[in-house]
Each structure stands twice: as C-alpha cells, then as structure tokens.
Amino acid sequence: MILNNTLYDLFIENAAKVNVEILSLGLGYTAVTTSDGGIGLSYTYFEDKRACTLLNKLIDYEGKPAADLLENIKSDNMLGRSMALALINALNYEKALELPIDENNEIMFEKLKIGKGTKAAMVGFFGPLVDIFKQRKASLEILDRSRNLGQEDQFYKKLKDWADVLFLTSTSILNNTTEKILGYVHENVKTVMLGPSTPMAGEAFAHLPVHMLAGTVPIEKDKILKAIRHGMGTPILHKFSRKAYLTLKKV
Numbered sequence: 001m002i003l004n005n006t007l008y009d010l011f012i013e014n015a016a017k018v019n020v021e022i023l024s025l026g027l028g029y030t031a032v033t034t035s036d037g038g039i040g041l042s043y044t045y046f047e048d049k050r051a052c053t054l055l056n057k058l059i060d061y062e063g064k065p066a067a068d069l070l071e072n073i074k075s076d077n078m079l080g081r082s083m084a085l086a087l088i089n090a091l092n093y094e095k096a097l098e099l100p101i102d103e104n105n106e107i108m109f110e111k112l113k114i115g116k117g118t119k120a121a122m123v124g125f126f127g128p129l130v131d132i133f134k135q136r137k138a139s140l141e142i143l144d145r146s147r148n149l150g151q152e153d154q155f156y157k158k159l160k161d162w163a164d165v166l167f168l169t170s171t172s173i174l175n176n177t178t179e180k181i182l183g184y185v186h187e188n189v190k191t192v193m194l195g196p197s198t199p200m201a202g203e204a205f206a207h208l209p210v211h212m213l214a215g216t217v218p219i220e221k222d223k224i225l226k227a228i229r230h231g232m233g234t235p236i237l238h239k240f241s242r243k244a245y246l247t248l249k250k251v
Contacts, residue, residue: 015066015067020065029234086197123142130142195215202246215245218240227240
C-alpha cells in the first residue's frame with residue numbers, strides 16, 4: 001500500500017535516532033513512548049481471536065532502535081501495524097503538540113460546512129459525532145462491520161454519487177482499506193481522517209483526497225499508559241489528551 005510505504009519513508013530518519021521506551025498493547029488501544037519524550041496511540045486491531053498466540057515472534061522492542069518497530073507498518077500482521085502506527089504518532093509527537101485544538105469538534109463541522117441537508121458518509125461509528133450530525137439535521141450513512149451497520153456495495157455507491165462529506169476512521173490504515181475507500185469518492189467529496197490512530201502528518205496523505213486530519217494528542221502520559229493497560233477506550237483517553245486538527249486542502 002502506498003500509504004504504508006509513505007509513512008515508513010517519512011519517519012524512518014527520525015526512527016533511527018531514538019529508541020522505543022515503552023510498548024503497551026492494550027485491548028482497546030496501543031501506546032508507544034520513545035526515548036525523546038514522544039508518545040503515540042493507535043487502535044489495537046485484531047479479529048476473530050481463537051488462540052492465545054497473536055504474535056508469533058519473540059521480539060522485545062523496548063530499549064531498541066525505533067526503526068526496528070517501524071518496519072511493521074509494512075507488515076501483513078494487523079497487530080504489527082497497530083504497534084508501528086502508535087510509534088509513528090510518537091515520532092510525530094512534538095509536531096502534533098503544535099497543532100490547533102478542536103475539543104468539541106465544532107471547528108471540524110464548521111470547516112466542512114455541515115448543516116441541514118448535508119449528505120454525510122461515515123466509516124467507523126463515532127457516537128458523539130453521530131449526535132452532532134443529528135443536531136445539525138444532516139443526513140448520515142454509516143459503514144461499520146463490527147456493529148453490522150451498512151452494506152459495503154451500497155455505501156461505496158453513495159460515495160460516488162451522493163455524499164458531500166466523508167468521515168473516515170484512521171483504523172482503515174490498519175486493515176489496509178484507506179486507499180480502497182477513498183478510491184470511491186467523487187471529486188467534490190470533502191474527507192476527514194479521524195480518531196486516535198490518525199497520524200497528524202499531512203505529507204503522508206498528499207496522494208489521497210483527504211482534506212483534514214483530526215487526531216488525539218496525549219498530554220498526561222502516565223494516565224494514558226495506565227488507561228491503555230486497563231483496556232480503556234476513546235472516552236477515557238480523551239480525558240488525558242487533546243483533540244488536534246490539521247487542514248490539508250481547501251474545504
């Protein structure tokens with residue numbers, strides 16, 4: 001996938017300069033910290049767990065060059081990519097800290113001009129955002145396999161001839177569907193990649209029709225790491241983080 005290779009190329013130089021400090025694979029999210037003070041998150045992606053073994057190699061990444069872990073962004077193993085994407089967000093941490101904040105998602109909805117009559121498509125279910133769409137009286141179609149929401153063929157057709165905006169979960173990077181989904185959008189669709197997994201690096205999406213990134217920047221590291229270890233999800237992680245955004249194209 002072009003996106004995976006682009007992410008690797010963008011961060012390999014930084015990864016060669018630092019070590020992985022902590023790697024925490026939580027049930028909900030994965031966290032990685034680096035020796036230069038960085039911390040990053042990613043959704044922990046695994047499906048149909050049928051055995052105790054999810055990773056087949058005994059590799060201790062902690063205390064080792066971050067470049068070793070970064071290799072996994074090109075792996076076929078989704079858990080490997082989960083760890084690597086969290087690392088990428090840790091390597092990008094200082095830049096992410098400088099981004100503007102959108103705690104209540106108001107800026108995102110205003111910039112995308114979402115209001116009465118807007119036709120919105122969403123990949124991945126984001127409960128708080130669904131409520132905002134309802135408040136703004138926008139039409140909403142959702143595709144989320146884990147919740148059995150939507151039919152792929154019908155949803156993709158709506159991306160081609162119906163949708164005004166697309167909210168795309170960045171967990172699509174982990175199952176390698178980002179480029180497939182964005183391949184269906186018509187030229188006037190405004191797209192935002194969002195969620196704690198989102199790499200807030202505009203250069204990675206230069207080849208894709210992505211207009212905005214909306215991600216999560218951890219602030220209280222110890223509390224974030226404890227929440228990860230305890231299997232907590234997005235609502236808890238956001239208590240110890242801030243929501244940042246980055247505009248990539250004119251909307």
